[in-house]
Structure formats: C-alpha cells, structure tokens
Amino acid sequence: MATVELHKVCKRFGSVEVLHDIDLALDRGEFIVFVGPSGCGKSTLLRLIAGLEDITSGELRIDGQPMNDVLPAKRGIAMVFQSYALYPHMSVYENMSFGLEQAKLSKAEIDRRVRAAATMLQIEELLDRKPKQLSGGQRQRVAIGRAITRDPRVFLFDEPLSNLDAALRVDTRLEIAALSKRLPDTTMIYVTHDQVEAMTLADRIVVLNAGHVEQVGTPMELYERPASLFVAGFIGSPRMNFLTGQLAAAEGAATYGIRPEHIALSETAGDWPGQVTLTEKLGSDTFVHVAADGIGAINVRVEGRCDIAPGTRVFLTPDAAAAHRFDAAGRPIVRAAP
C-alpha cells in the first residue's frame, strides 16, 4: 500500500514553475531516492512533502489522508538536513528531546525514546555534549537520532552525506542502508545529486530533470532500460558514451549509446579503430579515453590494470546487445525481440 502519494503536484515560486505535474506513489517501507542535477527540483519536492513549502496545486496524501494543509509536525514525518541543523546551544540529549517536548510527551516516555535512539546509533556517551564538540560524522548521527525519536512514518533525508569527507561518506551510507532495514515500516525518501548513492541505497529511484519526473524504477531498471537520453547519461559511472552522426544513423537512431563497460578493447582487431588519448588508472579499473576515427571521443572501461600508453592505436568493439538507441526526441527505440 502506498504511504506517500502525489497527484499532479505543481510548485511555483512567483511566476517560475519549478515542479510540473508530479505523480508519484511510494510504498510503505520503501527506500526512495530522488536524484537529479542541481536545480532539477528534487529538494523542493522533498520540502513540499515535509511541509516547509506550500503546494501550489495538486494533492499530497500520506496514508491516504490529504496533507496539503497539515502542519509539518503533524504529518508523521521527520527530516535530516544537509547541514544537520542541530540546535547549537542544546546538548545532544536536548536536541533529541526538543521535538518530543513540543509534542507534550511524558518525561519518562521522552527519556525512553531518546535513550533507545541513542543506543541504536551508538551515541549514548555523547548525550551530554554540545554539537560543536562533535565531529561531522557524530553530528550526522545525532541529526538522524533526532529524527528517529519522532517515530516517523516517513523519513526525509536532504543530501545528508554532502558535508562529510569521502571515507566517512561510504561508512554513513552503509549505516543509513542498515537503518532502513531496521525500520522496515518506515518509508525513506532520500535526496541526492550523487548517482552512486542513489544506486546503492535505493529500492526505487526517481530521476528528476527540470521539474519533471524522467523515470521511476529500480536501480537496475534505470541502468539497463533508461527511459530517456537524460537518464541514460545520468545513471552509471563513468557516463554512457553518446555517439551521433553516421554511426547512429546506420543503426536507425539519432543517438547511439554504449556504456564504457560494454566496449571491448583490443590492440589487434575490432570494429572501431582509434588512438588512445588518456588513461585513468583506479587500480580495480582503468578508464581508457580513445579518439575513434570518424566517430569521436569514446571512454572505455577495462577491468584491472591496463598499461596502454597514450598515442597507441587500438580497436574497439561494442557489445551490440547492451547498446542503447535513442530517437531525435531522446526517447529509446525499443529493439524488436529476436
């Protein structure tokens, strides 16, 4: 059953429409990621669900009840902010209990909930500290803890990892994934511009572009069957190669897309001859940039180490079964089943 439903939701700031007719239905307990480039409206959409922005037109329902005019605190949601937004003058305990106090819960119940959340996140020994005495990762946990104590139906995350350094980001990502397993009835909505976070965390991904929903689907659906040129370019790292011109026309498409991992590289024979311009060695993989004759720049992903020097002549062979073809409007051309 759907917990969060949006019907034809629009948002205008003055005369600028930033979200156009958004229709979504999120199931209970699902981990949903809103992903898209900056300015695509993903944070605004999250803030509409949170109630921090008014909905211009359309309807938002949570558990079947209309929520358009319900106060944020009464929607059964909790939010983790990008900058954590802890109250700097309150201790960790007070930060976590503030919302419960506002909800007029009993002292004993507040204490029970704060301690339960602190235990779950392993921050019991930090309860007396002030936020400025905490590291970035600890602040993040407190912010999540504050949200957990509210026992929400829907958990909202607004780019929660963007202020952490790279190593901590991976750890925290795993913790958030574990958290959603521990709270199976809580729907999670997570906003990010990082497609790796989206792919690793999501049950389903919502790709947004310029205020429209481009595609909704599981990470693998988006990877294997992108519904548009935009999704194809956004999901997957490194980016899919897009080839136009004669080669695409020969395939009956306006754009021919092939992922770097679906191209075989050979020094002796292949479909597309070309010259290596640059190699990026990551250890586990090597990204080889090739200027293919008469085709253009192509990025190839080679597993493991690859010591080809720039300037070397190479041959590329695409895996035809994994190729994507798009028409002039950027829609995929579905290959007839063989």
Added chain:
Amino acid sequence: MRFATLRTLGFYALVLVIVVQAVFPFYYAILTSLEDGQALFEVNYFPATLNLANYRAMLTEGVFGRQILNSVFVASVVVVISLALAVSAAFALSRIRFRGRGLLLLTILSVSMFPQIAVLSGLFEVIRAMGLFNSLWSLVFSYMIFTLPFTVWVLTTFMRNLPVEIEEAAIMDGASPVTIIRRVFLPLMWPAMVTTGLLAFIHAWNEFLFALTFLSTDSQRTVPVAIALISGRSEFEIPWGNIMAASVIVTLPLVALVLIFQRKIVSGLTAGAVKG
C-alpha cells in the same frame, strides 16, 4: 634588524598616542575629583592629595542619589522594552516574507537619521498631550525613537545570518513561532542582544537634550542634566571638584557593565561567524 626595532618602537609610540588621547580626559577628571579648594587650579598630572570630600558631598547633599536611580530606571526600561520589541520585529523582518519588507527596514533606519533637535518641538507637543511631561516615562518613550531603529536593524542582520535550517528543524519538531524565538533564537542571539542592549543603555544613560527639555524638577532629572546644572555658592563659582566627582560616579556603572559583558561583546561584534 635595526629597522625591525624601529618599526616596533614606532608601532608602540602610535599605540601610546591613541591610549593617551582616549584615556587622558577621564584620568584628568578623576584627578580633579580627588582635589579640593585651591589645589584644583594647580596643574598637576599625578594625584597630589587623596581627598574624597567631593564624593561625599555629591552623595549625601541634595538629590544626586535619586537622580542616579532615575537614570538607572530610564536606561534599564529603555533597554528591556527595546530588546523585546526589536527581537520580535527582527524575526518578522528577517524570516517572514511580506510585501514592503525592504521599504519598512529602510524607513526604520531613516527615522534615526533625523537630528534630535529637529523632532524636539513636535515631540514636546506629543509628550504634553500624553500627559507625560516631567515624568520619567517621557524619556523612556522618546529614547526608544533612537534606540529601536538601531536595535531592530542590528538584530535583523544578525538573525538573517542564523542558518534557516535550524529554524526549519524547529518547525519540523513542532515548535510555534514564539517557541522558536524563545527556545532557539534567543539563546543564539545573546551576544548580539548584549551588544545592542549595552549600546542602547549607554545612549539612554548619556542623553542630554530630551532629558533637559521634558523634565522640569530636580528630583526627576537624570544624571547628565543634573551634572550640567550643578551650581556653586555664587554665580561666579563653578564647583569643578563636585562636577568631576559626579562624572566619575556616573561613568563607573558603564565601565562595570562593559567589563562584565566584555566577552559577549566581542562575540557579538563577530556576529557573522555563527555556524550551524
């Protein structure tokens, strides 16, 4: 090496000039207040005598004690009311979007541009009409014309720099606007409030023109006017010793306040550095 020494010397010489220029008048007032009779008119730069007679005279004779209490009352009430109004106004001006917000802010600022003397006669009529003439409330009322624009403007700027997300977190936590101001903003704004409050206090404490105009009896006067009106036994005698003793007495509370709130003031002046 020699050049460096010279530079250090030059630096401290300049510091000395500034310190002397700022401190000497006050030092000379203290010096004068401790002398009496003819000793007053001999120029000296170190205390020759330590005579507290002038202080004793000021505090025991006449109504000077009462006048200090008048000043304390007026300045404190002005600070409390100004801050209370300014915090709520600053919240609206910095956080609530409404039509004419920028214009309103500019209007508030421009009010404080009028010289006191320009509004004096009009204000006198208003105060008479309100029946406040020769009442301390006339000063509370008129001082706020000048303290409010300043406190509102500074607190608005300060509040704008507080992260919006903290307020949004409080909204998500179910806090009402009043609770947000009281439990979230006020604790964060203490440095700014102490700084602006102190400046408002000093302004109200030192104000002369309105206090001279709106109060007519000795027992109602505030200290700046009282000091100016201290007279000697004859019209040819100006009791410098008493005047200086009174000046020192009324300066001390300000010095004490500044010392007490020193650290808050420093953090209030670096207001932009608030971090979420």
